[in-house]
Amino acid sequence: MRRTPIAIVITAAAAILLTACTGPAAKPAYADERLLDAVRSGDETAVSAALADGADPDVRGDSDRPAVLIATRAGDVDIVRLLLAEGADPNAADAIQDSAYLYAGAEGLTDILALTLDHGADVTSTNRYGGTALIPASEHGHVAAVRLLIDAGVDVDHINNLHWTALLEAIILGTGSADHIETVRMLLDAGADPDIADGDGVTPREHAVSRGFTEVVMLLDAARATP
Incomplete structure (x- = not known):
């Protein structure tokens, strides 16, 4: 059966769209949202999966809070380690000028603090009170x-x-x-x-x-x- 020109155009367009959505470099829909949900729930496996699917390790949630800071505030060392290893910025600050580094220092979260220092924490950075960690x-x-x-x-x-x-x-x-x-x-x-x-x-x-x-x-x- 011969396809009409219109049918050929539609089929080609569908193929292009399918390739764009499923190609190796594509980021699955909602990967960033999945990452935030996984960080909030403390699900390390889901965090790894979202990152593998192209989620931004520096994605921000409520209060402009970076994922690594959300994990830091929860005291989740393993997820902080995973995010930093994937390039999350230990100096990225939220709406009240907290960063993973500054928060870990202030709260005495030494394991996380050490990780942030190992990944380039800015020791000259200051909090909303103008103070160092x-x-x-x-x-x-x-x-x-x-x-x-x-x-x-x-x-x-x-x-x-x-x-x-x-x-x-x-x-x-x-x-x-x-x-x-x-x-x-x-x-x-x-x-x-x-x-x-x-x-x-x-x-x-x-x-x-x-x-x-x-x-x-x-x-x-x-x-x-x-x-």
Whole structure:
């Protein structure tokens, strides 16, 4: 049976469309959405499948939040590792200026923090308060995260929008716990200036004295006495 010219044109067009949709370089429909759903549900297998189908590892969800940050906020180390290995940007920030790197540092998620550093985290990047990852890490007394960040070269004397350094924040917002004392010790050992005052001119030592943090005062005095 002979095809009419119209039938031939329609058949050819259908073949072209089929090739475009199923060719090896094509990205299946909704791959990005599948990736976001898989990250949110913590399904590593589904994340791998979506990435294999061409999903963008830097796809963003609600609040302009990158997939790797969604996984970071969930504490899902394996999915963060997978996304970073596929090229996700550890510095990509959401609507409130959090990135996987900054969030992991602030929350003491050391495994994820180490991964972000291994994949090019910008240690000079700052959060919405103008602070480096080291400042909130010090506030919370996340000793392991503080060590990682110091070793990575974060500026120990960076001053945020409140005119606080990591040292000031560890004292002002800290509890004087063993972890906060160790945090102060590490910062001072790393060269933090014990004389940088807050915006009102109150020094770290004065804040420590007013809070009854005797051991912190001793550390500060020892640091100030060291040439």
